[in-house]
Amino acid sequence: MGRNKIFTKIKKPFLWPACVVLFMALPLVVDSNYITSVLIVIGLYTIIVQGLGILMGYAGQVSFGHGGFFGLGGYAVAVLTTRYDWPPVLALLAAIALPGLVAAGIGRPALKLREFYLALGTMGFGILIHTMFNEAGKLTGGPSGIAGIPYLSTGGLVFDSDIKFFYLVWAVVLLVLFGINNLIRSRVGRALRAIRESEHAAETAGIDTGKLKLKAFIFSALLAGLAGGLYAFYVTFVSPAPFGFNASVQFVLMAVVGGLGTFFGPLLGATLVVLLGEFLRWAIPLVIPGAGGEYEIVFFGLILVLLMIYRPEGLGTLGKILTSPGKKKPGAAEAGIPGGGRGYEVN
Amino acid sequence: MPDQLMQLLFSGLTLGSIYALIALALVTTFNITGVLNLAQGEFAAIGSLLAISLYAAGIPSTVAFILSIALVAMLGGLLERAAIYPARRASGLTLIIITIGLSISLRGLALLIWGTETYSLPAFTKGGPLFIGGAAVNPQSIWILGLAILTLSLLYTFFELTYAGKAVKAAVVNRTAARLVGINPGTVSFWAFMGSGALGAAAGIFIAPVTMTTYDMGFMLGVKGFVAAVIGGLSSVGGAVVGGLLLGVLESYCAGLVSSGLKDALAVIVLLAVLLVRPQGLLGVLGERKI
Numbered sequence: 001m002g003r004n005k006i007f008t009k010i011k012k013p014f015l016w017p018a019c020v021v022l023f024m025a026l027p028l029v030v031d032s033n034y035i036t037s038v039l040i041v042i043g044l045y046t047i048i049v050q051g052l053g054i055l056m057g058y059a060g061q062v063s064f065g066h067g068g069f070f071g072l073g074g075y076a077v078a079v080l081t082t083r084y085d086w087p088p089v090l091a092l093l094a095a096i097a098l099p100g101l102v103a104a105g106i107g108r109p110a111l112k113l114r115e116f117y118l119a120l121g122t123m124g125f126g127i128l129i130h131t132m133f134n135e136a137g138k139l140t141g142g143p144s145g146i147a148g149i150p151y152l153s154t155g156g157l158v159f160d161s162d163i164k165f166f167y168l169v170w171a172v173v174l175l176v177l178f179g180i181n182n183l184i185r186s187r188v189g190r191a192l193r194a195i196r197e198s199e200h201a202a203e204t205a206g207i208d209t210g211k212l213k214l215k216a217f218i219f220s221a222l223l224a225g226l227a228g229g230l231y232a233f234y235v236t237f238v239s240p241a242p243f244g245f246n247a248s249v250q251f252v253l254m255a256v257v258g259g260l261g262t263f264f265g266p267l268l269g270a271t272l273v274v275l276l277g278e279f280l281r282w283a284i285p286l287v288i289p290g291a292g293g294e295y296e297i298v299f300f301g302l303i304l305v306l307l308m309i310y311r312p313e314g315l316g317t318l319g320k321i322l323t324s325p326g327k328k329k330p331g332a333a334e335a336g337i338p339g340g341g342r343g344y345e346v347n
Numbered sequence: 348m349p350d351q352l353m354q355l356l357f358s359g360l361t362l363g364s365i366y367a368l369i370a371l372a373l374v375t376t377f378n379i380t381g382v383l384n385l386a387q388g389e390f391a392a393i394g395s396l397l398a399i400s401l402y403a404a405g406i407p408s409t410v411a412f413i414l415s416i417a418l419v420a421m422l423g424g425l426l427e428r429a430a431i432y433p434a435r436r437a438s439g440l441t442l443i444i445i446t447i448g449l450s451i452s453l454r455g456l457a458l459l460i461w462g463t464e465t466y467s468l469p470a471f472t473k474g475g476p477l478f479i480g481g482a483a484v485n486p487q488s489i490w491i492l493g494l495a496i497l498t499l500s501l502l503y504t505f506f507e508l509t510y511a512g513k514a515v516k517a518a519v520v521n522r523t524a525a526r527l528v529g530i531n532p533g534t535v536s537f538w539a540f541m542g543s544g545a546l547g548a549a550a551g552i553f554i555a556p557v558t559m560t561t562y563d564m565g566f567m568l569g570v571k572g573f574v575a576a577v578i579g580g581l582s583s584v585g586g587a588v589v590g591g592l593l594l595g596v597l598e599s600y601c602a603g604l605v606s607s608g609l610k611d612a613l614a615v616i617v618l619l620a621v622l623l624v625r626p627q628g629l630l631g632v633l634g635e636r637k638i
Contacts, residue, residue, distance in 0.1 A: 004592030041474050064447070070550045107625040116383045117622060120573060124618040127570065131612040245566070249447055251627055256444070286457070308445045309434045 020174065027166050036162040040234060042274045043169035044227045049254045049266035050176050051223030056252070057260030058184065059216035060196030061111060064248045066123035068129030069099040069221040071243025073228025078146040078238040079139060088233065090153045095229025096222050103221030107214045126248045133240035145239030154234035165234050172230070173267070176223065181263065192216060196261065224251075246297060253304050259314025268315065273300070353482035355603040356596060361488040361557065363595020364495040368550040369572030369585035370579065371498060372543035378519050378582050382431055382442045386450035388569020392562065393457055394419040394548020395555045399466045408471075416548045423544020423577040427537050435536070450569065457562035462612055463604065468555035487556045493554050498546060515539075567611060574618040580627055 027036045048070060055061050073095035078088040106125060113121050133140050139147065152159040154166070159165050183189050194202040195209050202209050232238050239280055250273065258269025288295075299302035307314070369387055376384050394415050400410035404563075419565040432444055471490050476483035505512040518535045526532060551560075551568075558564070575594050579586020594614060602610045 062444075099475065113622060116443045118382075119440065119443050120577065121619060123620045124570075124615045124622070128612055128615045128619070130613070133608075135606075135608045135612065150489030246451065249451055252444065254446075293512070295455050298452050298459065299457065301448040304448030305430050305445050305452070308437070308441050308448065309430065312441055 359599030367591025390547025392565030
């Protein structure tokens with residue numbers, strides 16, 4: 001264990017920047033719009049799941065309503081740029097602020113709920129927002145949505161191509177990763193982890209659990225809104241469809257697949273789920289002729305079920321478990337969320 | 348105007364009976380197993396679609412109905428063995444995520460088999476509407492109300508008058524003690540899922556003549572079943588029935604007098620309001636269960 005740590009300490013300063021540089025060169029080397037667009041989608045989802053990961057993995061709360069926050073961000077950009085002619089950057093700021101404000105409003109009472117009451121409450125919230133997108137026809141364009149969103153531009157820089165957008169999205173991902181890296185090592189991060197392990201114990205230790213959970217909730221909503229705003233600028237079109245309950249489930253799936261409470265979990269989870277989705281969209285019509293890619297949801301559901309039964313701690317901790325044979329592998333019973341998931345130290 | 352209100356009341360009670368049936372299945376399973384089954388609505392959708400397909404294949408309606416109820420009951424039992432039983436020691440939240448996974452898988456499966464078309468069943472009995480107090484009542488509504496009353500009396504008979512029912516109640520009150528006297532909570536959980544599959548399918552079949560049946564109708568039905576169950580306090584059988592009827596009538600008045608598009612939002616608003624203001628339900632007393 002000790003030697004391993006030294007190794008990583010030597011390698012780390014060079015390893016990560018090298019990986020980042022290699023990754024950032026990817027769209028220049030592989031000249032494929034398809035791959036670039038898939039990478040952009042992975043980036044956007046990673047941003048959301050990073051926030052959700054803080055909420056689920058560190059604060060130990062669940063949300064089945066983040067599709068709603070994602071949508072609020074998207075619609076904020078769409079409505080403000082097309083109906084009120086706001087400058088794109090201001091609209092993007094609004095896309096971050098609006099879900100944050102909504103989360104601040106509903107968070108305090110909602111986070112008093114526990115377990116399935118919280119799951120039901122957030123799910124209800126997500127459905128409500130989704131219904132509003134469909135029903136508030138004058139503002140949101142109803143089921144057909146809003147088209148003609150301008151490109152994101154600031155000063156002379158216009159994000160009008162996939163490659164430019166790729167750099168923008170992944171710069172945001174890196175920034176968020178960096179921010180979260182600092183956050184989880186701080187006093188706040190330790191306090192959040194204490195809440196996950198035991199809310200009562202955390203309270204006894206003088207942590208204002210209500211306030212911290214609320215902050216984690218708002219933080220996750222801000223990030224979902226940011227991703228939603230970027231999504232709207234990328235696709236230049238929004239409709240209610242991508243912001244429904246299935247989206248919320250997909251985000252939870254990504255968070256769980258990647259491993260809750262792990263540093264790279266959100267990135268891993270978003271990547272695996274998006275790649276799996278792309279694979280299924282290609283493979284399903286081959287196996288079942290005439291079937292469209294929408295059946296991928298069957299597999300997403302099955303994977304979620306299997307993971308929760310056999311590996312609730314996600315795939316991100318696979319290596320960790322192998323390197324520490326002394327530590328017993330947590331079973332479904334111990335590692336269920338919240339209060340489980342184990343506090344694997346990530347370094 | 349009073350005629351219209353009366354009319355809306357009856358259609359609300361019809362709708363409400365269905366919500367009450369779904370809520371009954373939810374509450375019964377929740378009490379017995381501690382699992383809040385978010386796939387409950389899917390049982391109704393699949394039951395209804397199966398019955399429609401069997402009926403369309405030329406099987407007499409009664410046989411088709413019974414067959415599809417039996418098949419969905421088996422599906423419920425199968426899912427319990429495959430997904431719930433292996434995770435029986437996990438936290439409530441893990442279990443709820445499992446049922447959400449099951450529900451989206453079942454929905455995808457229904458989409459695969461039945462596509463996005465809308466299906467319908469003929470009414471169980473022919474004939475024009477009955478007139479009660481100036482309101483026209485669809486005969487199918489009477490069937491639905493009948494099913495709700497029958498289910499309630501069956502549940503009552505089972506839990507209060509039979510030996511097996513008492514054993515199940517014992518397993519609800521104290522699992523360990525029930526196990527000590529030879530009641531197997533695993534078996535009880537299996538039968539609870541079988542039962543909720545059958546009940547869900549029956550509810551789906553009975554509303555098929557009055558609503559559009561699509562592969563995704565289970566989602567909103569399930570959500571409304573929850574809202575009804577939450578109004579009633581989540582663990583009370585009587586509460587689930589009252590909650591279902593209340594929600595149905597509220598929705599009907601909202602759709603008839605305000606806007607039909609807001610009908611679904613109303614259920615969710617009621618859910619949020621109850622959860623935030625009175626999580627123990629309108630009728631429930633705060634039990635020992637943690638909220």
